[in-house]
Amino acid sequence: MLQVRNVTRLFGTKAAVDNISFDVAKSGFVGIIGRSGAGKSTFLRMMNRLTDATGGEIAFEGRNILTLQGADKRAWQSQCAMIFQQFNLVPRMDVASNVLHGILNRRSTLSTMFSFWPDDDVLKALAILDRLGIAEQATKRAEALSGGQQQRVAIARALMQDPKVILADEPIASLDPMNAQIVMDTLRRIHDEDRRLVIANLHTLDTARRYCDRVIGMRDGRIVFDGTPEQLTTGVARDIYGADASFSENATSTSIEALPSDADADYARRMLA
Numbered sequence: 001m002l003q004v005r006n007v008t009r010l011f012g013t014k015a016a017v018d019n020i021s022f023d024v025a026k027s028g029f030v031g032i033i034g035r036s037g038a039g040k041s042t043f044l045r046m047m048n049r050l051t052d053a054t055g056g057e058i059a060f061e062g063r064n065i066l067t068l069q070g071a072d073k074r075a076w077q078s079q080c081a082m083i084f085q086q087f088n089l090v091p092r093m094d095v096a097s098n099v100l101h102g103i104l105n106r107r108s109t110l111s112t113m114f115s116f117w118p119d120d121d122v123l124k125a126l127a128i129l130d131r132l133g134i135a136e137q138a139t140k141r142a143e144a145l146s147g148g149q150q151q152r153v154a155i156a157r158a159l160m161q162d163p164k165v166i167l168a169d170e171p172i173a174s175l176d177p178m179n180a181q182i183v184m185d186t187l188r189r190i191h192d193e194d195r196r197l198v199i200a201n202l203h204t205l206d207t208a209r210r211y212c213d214r215v216i217g218m219r220d221g222r223i224v225f226d227g228t229p230e231q232l233t234t235g236v237a238r239d240i241y242g243a244d245a246s247f248s249e250n251a252t253s254t255s256i257e258a259l260p261s262d263a264d265a266d267y268a269r270r271m272l273a
């Protein structure tokens with residue numbers, strides 16, 4: 001399904017992503033972990049063509065998406081939806097319109113300028129909101145919703161594109177544990193029910209273990225681990241994070257069961273800074 005071959009992204013002389021390769025044979029839920037600056041976001045941004053690669057190839061269903069231009073590139077970006085840490089909604093716009101914006105580039109500028117959306121599109125947006133349990137929020141301004149609800153609106157906007165791939169860049173990093181769980185459950189359900197490939201950058205180990213079929217660990221732009229959640233032991237995690245013996249699992253936890261102690265929270269701040 002996906003072949004990543006020797007992909008590199010340089011910023012000046014520094015390699016943010018350094019010659020990485022991996023395959024995804026069939027649709028799965030893949031987590032990418034690593035400390036801040038490891039290259040996780042840069043990789044997702046290259047996949048979505050928000051950032052150009054310096055070298056390498058990313059083939060999706062046999063086609064190198066790194067060389068696509070113009071309409072082909074836009075079509076790929078529509079098949080490969082992206083969800084961001086900060087939701088990226090239009091705060092003053094109502095929730096349904098935010099969701100409809102997922103297909104903005106498929107509709108004429110004039111009709112979208114006057115907020116004229118075909119009934120079928122509106123019904124589809126409402127059905128997606130209903131599926132994600134937030135249909136009753138459809139007419140509210142996005143800014144009036146909680147963080148967890150806003151992220152579900154962002155997921156709904158992504159689903160509006162009917163994407164084959166969902167890229168989530170630290171989707172729960174701004175959320176409290178309860179909302180983080182709701183958002184991760186939502187992403188997992190979308191994968192399970194629709195078989196869409198999900199690749200999520202995650203900053204917490206317990207989330208990666210709990211939700212992913214496969215975890216890729218990045219450090220200094222390179223892949224230093226690629227395995228199952230079971231293989232992601234504390235020792236392995238210590239290597240990925242470049243941490244010493246004082247490394248604490250709870251320091252990277254957002255689970256409700258494992259809220260960090262003050263000491264762990266302090267440690268986490270230092271690790272993730």
Ligand SMILES: Nc1ncnc2c1ncn2[C@@H]1O[C@H](COP(=O)(O)OP(=O)(O)OP(=O)(O)O)[C@@H](O)[C@H]1O
Nearest residue numbers: 011015016017034035036037038039040041042043
């Ligand atoms: N536009 C840019 N210009 C220069 N350097 C950049 C740019 N974007 C990223 N970098 C650098 O590339 C490296 C990888 O950054 P990236 O954001 O991909 O890491 P990350 O693992 O996603 O970390 P974080 O979780 O903090 O976003 C970092 O050293 C970062 O400073």
